Every structure is written in structure tokens, then in C-alpha cells.
Amino acid sequence: MPxxxxxxxxxxAYRARVREFARTELAPRSSEWDRAAVLPREALRLLGDHGLLGIVAPRSRGGxxxxxVSLGIxxxxxxxxxxxxxQIAWIQNTIGHFFPGWGEDTLRAVQRGEAAIALATSEEDAGSDVSAMKTTATLxxxxxxxDGSKIHVSLTPGASVLAVSCRMPAPDGRRAIGMLRVPADAPGVTIAPMEQMGARAHSLGAVRLDRVRVPCTATLGAQNEGKALMYARYNVSRCLSPLAALGAAGDVLRRTMDFARGKVVFGRPIAMNQSVSFPLVEHQAKVEAGRLLCYRALWMNDQGLDASTEAAMAKWFGIGAGIDAVKDCLPLWGANGYLKxxxxxxxxxxxxxxxFTGGTLNIMRVLLVRQLLGADFAGLRA
Structure with a gap:
């Protein structure tokens, strides 16, 4: 093993193929989807037509x-x-992959972009601290x-089926965390949009479950396996969210470098000023460093290795590096950077x-303290 x-x-070759598709099919529609602020069915169809909703799915199931690593690319x-x-692409790829029990018809529809599935786990007082979850499933x-409520549910309104985390009866008499497949239109399910500042087209909602009935066969994975499934997914998804930030930052840096080479002020391009050029090259270096952290962690997942520490590092560093790069590029465009x-x-x-996807950056720091210094130093209750 290498x-x-x-x-x-x-x-x-795969990167070149996806880049060409994204630049020609998605980028021209991005501002339109942002203004509409609803889950764009056209985007789902385009992603499905190009095989981008079943990247890691087996060929026997149409993936x-x-x-x-290819998923990260x-x-x-x-x-x-x-x-x-x-966000739509990584949610559809990872929920379908890490949570068994959706049914082949549902997964094939998702991969074609004809349906969407969503993960409903966060609650008002239970985000990264899943032990504080209050949603229950009674036999x-x-x-x-x-019964319960979920917030910050991506792809809702819009998703047709939800993976709902809840406390379920366990063989030892306690309540363990499980995952249940719940149709979005099931009696007792109420979904309300949560208006957000950015990533508006990926849709964000709150879900209320009031005595919602599902068959026992609606369990995703083994009974009471929900927490393990969520954590296995984190090891991959925490590499994908920083790659999204770094991909966006890379595009902004490329555009800003082109702009700085051509924008003339006081008789010379602004790129000749070190106050402009130094931040650009420094951010490019940080973006490259973040990319390598992410891809190394994804490669470790491919090798079957535990990448929990590396994924937390990738997320903490990569998202911070991506946000900082975009934030510092904006004023270099002058007032135009602020215009829609x-x-x-x-x-x-x-x-x-x-x-905020898959745990805040502070939560990544806490996880790293626990993994590198020891649980006694992480400030978490036993």
C-alpha cells in the first residue's frame, strides 16, 4: 500500500471534465439561482445528467x-x-453512500437528479453535541x-425524503441514536424555510415532526447505528466542505489576479503594488496547502485508514483559508467588489x-485538542 x-x-482528466461542465453549465446560472433562493431543479438535473450525484455509488446501481479523491475533485x-x-452534490453523494436503506429506486432517482434526499440531525440545543438530541422514536x-424538531436542514424545502436522527429504543432498555427514513410529505411533517445569507440555492429549512409514523423497516443502517453512520460520513464530508471553500477561493483569486494585472491606477497596474500582490500570492499558497490537507484525508479514507484527525484539520484550515482569501480579494476590486x-x-x-457544515470551526479545534492532547484537555463532559 502506498x-x-x-x-x-x-x-x-476527471478534473478537466468536471471543470468544463461547471464553467459552461453552472456558472452562468449561479446568480439567477442565488436570487431565486430555492432548490434549483435545473441544477439537480444537470448534475445528474453528468454523473455528479452518484460519483462513489457502484456501477451496478447506476453510479x-x-x-x-475524485469526489473531492x-x-x-x-x-x-x-x-x-x-453542497447539493456532496450531500446527495454522501448521504446515499453512508446511510444504507434508502432503497434502490430512491437512490437511482437521486443520481439522475429526479429526487433529493436530506439529512435532518441538528436541533436547537443539539448540533455537534448529538448526545443532547431530543427527537424521539417510540415503538x-x-x-x-x-416526535421532535430539526433545524438547519439542507435541501429543504425541496427534498422528497429525509434521514431523521432520533433517540430510539435499544436492547438494553436505554435510548440509542438511530436514523429513520421519513417521506417529506408524511402526515405530521411540517417544513418551513430558513432564510440564509449565502448558499441560498441549496435551500435550508426547519422540520417539525408531530407523531409521524413510519414502518420499522424505515431504519437506515442497523438499529441504533445512527451515530456511527454520522461519524463515518464526517470523515469524508469534513474534507468536502473545505474543498468547496477552496474551490470558490481559487476562482476568486484567479479573477482577482487577472483584474489586478489589467487595472491601471496612477499609470501602472495595481498588481505592481506589493499591498496588492503580496496578499494574492500568500492566499494562493494557503489555498494550495488547504487542498493538500483535504486530498490527503480523502486518500486516507480511500485506503481504509482513520482520517478523523486529518479531516478535522482539513476543515478547520481549509474553510478559514478559503473565507480569508475571498474576503481580502473583494476590496481589491474597489466598490465593484460590493456590487451584485x-x-x-x-x-x-x-x-x-x-x-457551519458538519460542525463549526471551533468544534474542529475541540476535536483536535481531544485527539492530539487527550480527552481530559478538550473541555467536554464525560
């Missing part, structure tokens, strides 16, 4: 059966064109009865949304 990561010629290139579409004959006519202000709003 002990290091390298892109293969196949990876580079492309690629590795996690796709997310980075899609985010350079539209961050919302990148009643051959059905579960679900130019893509910079939307990119800044969009990358800021990545602060």
Missing part, C-alpha cells in the same frame, strides 16, 4: 464507482462555479412514532455558509 497521496492521470470544481451546487407495533453585477460578493456570502 504511504502518500498523488493525483493520477485519471484524476486530472460511477469513483474514489473519494468534483466538489472543488463545482464550487468554483457555484457553492450551492457543490408502536410495527411502526415508529417520531460582479461575482465576488456572492462568493463571499456563499463561502461563509461553510463555517
Amino acid at each position: 504511504d502518500h497521496f498523488l493525483f493520477t492521470p485519471g484524476h486530472e 460511477e464507482e469513483r474514489d473519494y 468534483a466538489i472543488e470544481e463545482i464550487a468554483a462555479a457555484d457553492v450551492s451546487c457543490a 408502536d407495533g410495527d411502526e415508529y412514532v417520531i 453585477e460582479f461575482p465576488i460578493e456572492q462568493k463571499l456570502r456563499d463561502v461563509l455558509s461553510l463555517n
Whole structure:
């Protein structure tokens, strides 16, 4: 087994293919989807038509059966064109992959862009601290009865089926965390949009579950396996969110460097001023460093290695580096950077949304303290 990561010629060819699609099909529609602020069915169809919603799914189920590094490449290139579409793509790829039990018909529809699935886990007092979860599923004959509320649910309104985390009866009499497949239109399900500043086209909502009944066969994964499934997904998804930030930042840096070479002030291009050129090259270096952290962690997942520490590092560093790059590029455009006519202000709003996906950056720091210094120093209760 190799002990290091390298892109293969196949990876580079795949990057070129996705980049061409994203620049020609997604980027021209990005501002339109941002203004509409609803889950864009057209984007789902485009992503499905190009195989970008089943990247790691097996070929026997209509997927492309690629590795996690390829998934990262796709997310980075899609985010350079539209961050919302990148979020849609990584959510559909990872929920379908890590949570067994959706059913083949549902997954094939998702991969074609004809349906969407969503992950409903966060609550008002239970985000990264899943032990504080209050949503319950009570056994009643051959059905579960679900009661509770979820917030910050991506792809809602819009998703047709939800993966709902809840406390369920366990064999030892306690309540463990499980995942249930819940149709979005099931009786007792109420969905309300949550208006957000950026990544508006990926749609964000609150879900209320009032005595919602689903059959016992609606369990995703083994009974009471929900927490383990969520954590396995984190090891990959925490590499994808920073790649989205870095993909968007890379696009903004490229545009800003072109602008700085051509914008003449006091008789010379502004790129000749070190107050302009130094930040640009420094941010480019940080973007490259963040990319390598992310791809190394994805490669470790491909090798079957525990990448929990590396994924937390990648997320903390990569998202911070991406946000800082876009934020510092915006004023170099002068007042134009603030105008909706130019893509910079939307990119800044969009990358800021990545602060909160799969745990905040402060939570990544806490996880790293626990993993590198020891649990006694992380400030978490036993």
C-alpha cells in the first residue's frame, strides 16, 4: 500500500471534465439561482445528467464507482462555479453512500437528479453535541412514532425524503441514536424555510415532526447505528466542505489576479503594488496547502485508514483559508467588489455558509485538542 497521496492521470482528466461542465453549465446560472433562493431543479438535473450525484455509488446501481479523491475533485470544481451546487452534490453523494436503506429506486432517482434526499440531525440545543438530541422514536407495533424538531436542514424545502436522527429504543432498555427514513410529505411533517445569507440555492429549512409514523423497516443502517453512520460520513464530508471553500477561493483569486494585472491606477497596474500582490500570492499558497490537507484525508479514507484527525484539520484550515482569501480579494476590486453585477460578493456570502457544515470551526479545534492532547484537555463532559 502506498504511504502518500498523488493525483493520477485519471484524476486530472476527471478534473478537466468536471471543470468544463461547471464553467459552461453552472456558472452562468449561479446568480439567477442565488436570487431565486430555492432548490434549483435545473441544477439537480444537470448534475445528474453528468454523473455528479452518484460519483462513489457502484456501477451496478447506476453510479460511477469513483474514489473519494475524485469526489473531492468534483466538489472543488463545482464550487468554483457555484457553492450551492457543490453542497447539493456532496450531500446527495454522501448521504446515499453512508446511510444504507434508502432503497434502490430512491437512490437511482437521486443520481439522475429526479429526487433529493436530506439529512435532518441538528436541533436547537443539539448540533455537534448529538448526545443532547431530543427527537424521539417510540415503538408502536410495527411502526415508529417520531416526535421532535430539526433545524438547519439542507435541501429543504425541496427534498422528497429525509434521514431523521432520533433517540430510539435499544436492547438494553436505554435510548440509542438511530436514523429513520421519513417521506417529506408524511402526515405530521411540517417544513418551513430558513432564510440564509449565502448558499441560498441549496435551500435550508426547519422540520417539525408531530407523531409521524413510519414502518420499522424505515431504519437506515442497523438499529441504533445512527451515530456511527454520522461519524463515518464526517470523515469524508469534513474534507468536502473545505474543498468547496477552496474551490470558490481559487476562482476568486484567479479573477482577482487577472483584474489586478489589467487595472491601471496612477499609470501602472495595481498588481505592481506589493499591498496588492503580496496578499494574492500568500492566499494562493494557503489555498494550495488547504487542498493538500483535504486530498490527503480523502486518500486516507480511500485506503481504509482513520482520517478523523486529518479531516478535522482539513476543515478547520481549509474553510478559514478559503473565507480569508475571498474576503481580502473583494476590496481589491474597489466598490465593484460590493456590487451584485460582479461575482465576488456572492462568493463571499456563499463561502461563509461553510463555517457551519458538519460542525463549526471551533468544534474542529475541540476535536483536535481531544485527539492530539487527550480527552481530559478538550473541555467536554464525560
